[in-house]
Amino acid sequence: MSDIFKLHSKYTPTGDQPKAIEKLVSWLEEGMRFQTLLWVTGSGKTFTMANIIQKLQKPALILAHNKTLAAQLAQEFKEFFPENAVHYFVSYYDYYQPEAFVVKSGAYIEKEATINEEIDRLRHAATESLLTRKDVIIIASVSCIYGIGEVDQYEAQCLKFEVGKNYNMEAIIHELVMTQFTRSTADWKPGMFLVKGDTLEIWPSSSESIVRLEFFWDELEKIRKTEHLTYTILETLDSITIFPAKHFVTEKGIIEAVLPKIKHEMEKQVQYFTENGKLVEAERIKMRVEYDIEMLGEVGYVNGIENYSMYLGNRNPGEAPATLMEFFPEGFLTFIDESHITIPQIWGMYAGDRARKENLVNYGFRLPSAMENRPLRFEEFESKIGQTIFVSATPSKYEAEHEEQVVEQVIRPTGLLDPIITIEDMEFMVDSLMRNIALAKSRGERALITTITKKSSEDLANYFAENGLKVRYLHSEIEAIERLEILRAYRLGEIDVIVGVNLLREGLDLPETSFIGILDAEKIGFLRSKSALLQIIGRAARNANGHVIMYSQNCKESIAMIDAIWETNRRREVQMAYNEANGITPTTIISSIKEVGIPRKKTEIFAGGELSKEKIGVYIKRLELEMDVAAANLDFEKAAEIRDELLSLRKQK
Numbered sequence: 243m244s245d246i247f248k249l250h251s252k253y254t255p256t257g258d259q260p261k262a263i264e265k266l267v268s269w270l271e272e273g274m275r276f277q278t279l280l281w282v283t284g285s286g287k288t289f290t291m292a293n294i295i296q297k298l299q300k301p302a303l304i305l306a307h308n309k310t311l312a313a314q315l316a317q318e319f320k321e322f323f324p325e326n327a328v329h330y331f332v333s334y335y336d337y338y339q340p341e342a343f344v345v346k347s348g349a350y351i352e353k354e355a356t357i358n359e360e361i362d363r364l365r366h367a368a369t370e371s372l373l374t375r376k377d378v379i380i381i382a383s384v385s386c387i388y389g390i391g392e393v394d395q396y397e398a399q400c401l402k403f404e405v406g407k408n409y410n411m412e413a414i415i416h417e418l419v420m421t422q423f424t425r426s427t428a429d430w431k432p433g434m435f436l437v438k439g440d441t442l443e444i445w446p447s448s449s450e451s452i453v454r455l456e457f458f459w460d461e462l463e464k465i466r467k468t469e470h471l472t473y474t475i476l477e478t479l480d481s482i483t484i485f486p487a488k489h490f491v492t493e494k495g496i497i498e499a500v501l502p503k504i505k506h507e508m509e510k511q512v513q514y515f516t517e518n519g520k521l522v523e524a525e526r527i528k529m530r531v532e533y534d535i536e537m538l539g540e541v542g543y544v545n546g547i548e549n550y551s552m553y554l555g556n557r558n559p560g561e562a563p564a565t566l567m568e569f570f571p572e573g574f575l576t577f578i579d580e581s582h583i584t585i586p587q588i589w590g591m592y593a594g595d596r597a598r599k600e601n602l603v604n605y606g607f608r609l610p611s612a613m614e615n616r617p618l619r620f621e622e623f624e625s626k627i628g629q630t631i632f633v634s635a636t637p638s639k640y641e642a643e644h645e646e647q648v649v650e651q652v653i654r655p656t657g658l659l660d661p662i663i664t665i666e667d668m669e670f671m672v673d674s675l676m677r678n679i680a681l682a683k684s685r686g687e688r689a690l691i692t693t694i695t696k697k698s699s700e701d702l703a704n705y706f707a708e709n710g711l712k713v714r715y716l717h718s719e720i721e722a723i724e725r726l727e728i729l730r731a732y733r734l735g736e737i738d739v740i741v742g743v744n745l746l747r748e749g750l751d752l753p754e755t756s757f758i759g760i761l762d763a764e765k766i767g768f769l770r771s772k773s774a775l776l777q778i779i780g781r782a783a784r785n786a787n788g789h790v791i792m793y794s795q796n797c798k799e800s801i802a803m804i805d806a807i808w809e810t811n812r813r814r815e816v817q818m819a820y821n822e823a824n825g826i827t828p829t830t831i832i833s834s835i836k837e838v839g840i841p842r843k844k845t846e847i848f849a850g851g852e853l854s855k856e857k858i859g860v861y862i863k864r865l866e867l868e869m870d871v872a873a874a875n876l877d878f879e880k881a882a883e884i885r886d887e888l889l890s891l892r893k894q895k
Contacts, residue, residue: 246377248325249296251289257653257820259286263293265649270298270575270629276644278581278632281651282813283780284658284831287633288315290651291577292322294631295379301372302575303567303627304381307584309333315579316381326377329368331566333385334361363432366448370485372569373397382566384587387618389548389563391490392555399491401484408460414442420494420542421486430470433487447487451476490547492554497538500553504535507609515606523606531609552614559611562618567626574628581632582773585640591617635780636773652813654783657826660814661758661779661788663807671761671793672705678757678791679711679739687756687785688732689739692778694762694769696743702761703741716742744769753784753831763792764800775806784831862891 255263266277281287295302304319306312309332316330369390371378380386399421403409418435419425423444426434436443442455452473456464467477508531515524537544547554551563578584595616602608618626632641637648652660666674679689693699696717703715714728714737731737733754758781763770775792782788792803821828865888 245296245299246326247296247299247323247379249292249322250324251292251322253289253655255289255293256655257285258651259290259293259653259655262290262649262651263297265647266290266294266631267297269647270294270631274629274646276630276632276641276646278634278637278641278645278648279651280637280648281633281635282654282660283635283783284654284656285651286655287579287651288318289322291631291633292319295323295575298575300573300575301376301378301570302380302577303386303570304379304577304579305386305584306381306383306579307587309383311579312381312383319379319381323377323379326379327371327375328379329371329381330361330364331368331380331382331386332361332365333383334358334365359431363448363450366432366446366485366489369396369489369566369569370448372571373485374483376571378570380566380570384584384591386566387588387591387623389551389555389565389615389617391488391548391551392492392564393568395492395496395555396486396489398493399486402481403455403462403465403484404481405462405465405479407462409457409462410460411437411442411457418444418484421484421491422488422543424487444484445470446484448485453482453484488543490543490551490554492542494542496554496556497542500550501535501539503553504531504538504550504609504611507611508532508535511606511609520606523604526606527609530607548615549608549612550615552611557614559614561614562622562626563614563616565618565626570628576627576630577633578630579633581634581641582636582638585632585638588618588623589620592619636776638773652816653820654817656831657817657821657828658783658786658831659788659817659821659828660810661782661790662814663779663790663792663810665763665792665794665797665799665803667797668761668793668795671759674791674793675759676706676709678759678789679706682757682787683738685756685787686735686754687787688735688737688752688754689757689759690752690755690781691739691741691759692761692769693741693743694765694767698761699741699743706739706741712736712738714740716740717744751784752781755782756785756787756789758782758790760790760792762794763803764794764798766800766802770800770802772802772805772809775802776809779806779810786828786830862888865891 262279266279269277279287279290281290291302291304304315306315312330312332316328320328368378368380372380373393401414401417401421415425415435415437423433423435426436426445430436430445432445432449433447434445440457440459442457444453444455446453450470452468452470454464454466454468455462456466465479465482466475467479468475508527512524512528515521515527534544534546534550538547538550551557552559552561555564557563596613599608599613599616603610603613632645634641637645675691682689691699691702693702696719699715699717703713706713714732716725716728720728728737728740729752732740733752735754758778760770760775760778763775768774779790782790792807794800794803820826865884
């Protein structure tokens with residue numbers, strides 16, 4: 243049998259990558275459940291993961307702790323596996339305010355959300371590939387632990403068409419509506435259909451193209467895929483399967499069967515509220531559920547249908563909901579990237595969700611069964627994932643308690659070493675900082691300084707500015723886009739030094755950084771834990787001149803400092819020995835500086851005065867194209883910025 247996962251790369255594993263790949267693969271083949279890949283910045287962890295997939299020839303789920311990191315990983319894996327189905331599965335909300343009831347103020351907050359249609363399309367493409375292909379790699383955020391509907395019902399609702407067979411148009415339209423497609427009017431987007439005489443056009447939720455079914459009376463004569471704007475014919479097919487427009491779909495027979503159960507629970511809850519003198523709550527739950535029952539009976543769907551998922555999925559109370567993992571075949575691999583961050587995220591999801599829903603139930607906004615529309619409990623998540631590799635530079639307690647093997651990957655292909663670390667007294671900190679920043683600047687390099695408070699970061703940045711340095715500070719009050727702008731300016735040399743509180747949250751790739759100053763290094767807390775210190779130190783490991791100074795009172799050393807320094811020096815010795823044995827000279831990483839999706843200023847767009855409606859229309863078309871390109875490249879921050887600008891322009895038109 244030929245390989246279905248085909249890795250494309252001009253590089254071959256080097257350093258300790260071959261050994262790491264061999265060890266991990268060997269133990270996976272023997273059935274080992276949990277392993278840890280202990281890596282350092284710049285050692286090529288993604289390439290190692292790709293090689294493991296290629297060697298084992300198994301579908302894989304790669305979990306990341308945020309959308310941005312997931313998008314970066316998805317792009318890298320697409321480049322490694324261009325012939326395979328690599329998909330991006332994250333929350334499709336640009337904005338999400340969950341339904342909630344605030345007891346203290348008595349305020350009910352309606353669910354409010356803005357759905358990113360492109361991400362929704364990518365989610366559907368992911369689940370379709372899992373059900374139709376064997377060569378699938380899904381890069382997902384922790385949103386994958388939320389219920390998305392039953393797999394068997396999703397598959398059962400698929401519509402299959404073959405050229406030469408007879409179909410009733412009205413019956414097809416009815417089936418499309420029952421699978422949550424909507425009939426297009428003025429708008430035309432994924433999840434819609436359009437009837438033009440004997441031609442039925444369907445825009446699948448997973449696709450960028452239109453499916454055109456051409457009939458002669460009842461006989462299906464042609465199936466064509468067309469481009470959605472120009473209607474250029476892309477492909478002619480003999481058969482096709484159309485998947486439901488939404489993940490939460492249920493056969494009409496099942497809906498009819500569960501409606502009495504929903505009604506029965508409602509009546510019990512009304513009785514409970516009435517007997518306890520909660521007449522407002524009793525009336526509220528009665529009105530809300532009766533409306534939902536009516537909608538489910540008529541069209542098979544209602545906003546908030548997921549709150550009835552226990553009944554629709556034929557689950558018992560407490561039974562785990564169906565998630566993305568149910569779509570995977572048996573024996574898939576799981577990689578948990580940055581596991582020291584991702585795992586705690588998964589741990590916390592269930593408790594937060596339940597606390598919110600308990601208020602909704604207690605005050606008559608939802609039935610008790612709505613609490614079964616939930617993320618997985620951690621033990622449920624554990625039971626669903628396949629053989630798992632934790633990928634982290636600083637594994638946490640959970641990994642240590644569950645891993646059966648730790649495999650190190652500390653050699654960088656560039657020969658770069660972990661930085662030199664020294665400890666200096668806080669009393670002389672300012673002079674030391676100025677001297678080391680000047681040294682980095684003289685070599686065309688940059689500096690990062692990390693503090694533990696916003697005020698100290700601002701005060702220090704002001705001092706540097708008064709002394710002629712080009713400086714900016716970073717902390718939580720700086721908006722995301724502005725942060726990206728600052729980091730790009732830093733890389734371009736427009737900024738000499740950045741002063742920040744928590745520089746870990748950036749996912750920084752700043753090879754220009756040769757000097758890092760850590761203030762109050764001996765303080766106890768999250769920002770100065772062993773894990774945090776190792777992460778900060780790693781920011782200087784992409785430059786051949788990497789140097790870190792830890793500043794503390796009277797050069798005092800905390801246990802976290804001692805542990806972080808010991809581990810860094812241990813890795814450095816391993817790296818130096820490898821370089822010496824192989825005649826490698828460390829080389830600073832040179833990486834491209836990407837454009838940041840900087841919001842356009844109106845003066846840039848409307849230069850030359852007010853624009854006519856015709857010219858605004860031209861700009862709108864240009865921006866729509868730019869937004870599509872950004873989304874296709876998984877640059878959703880830029881796409882969102884362009885979208886906001888489009889909304890503003892359309893109002894003016």
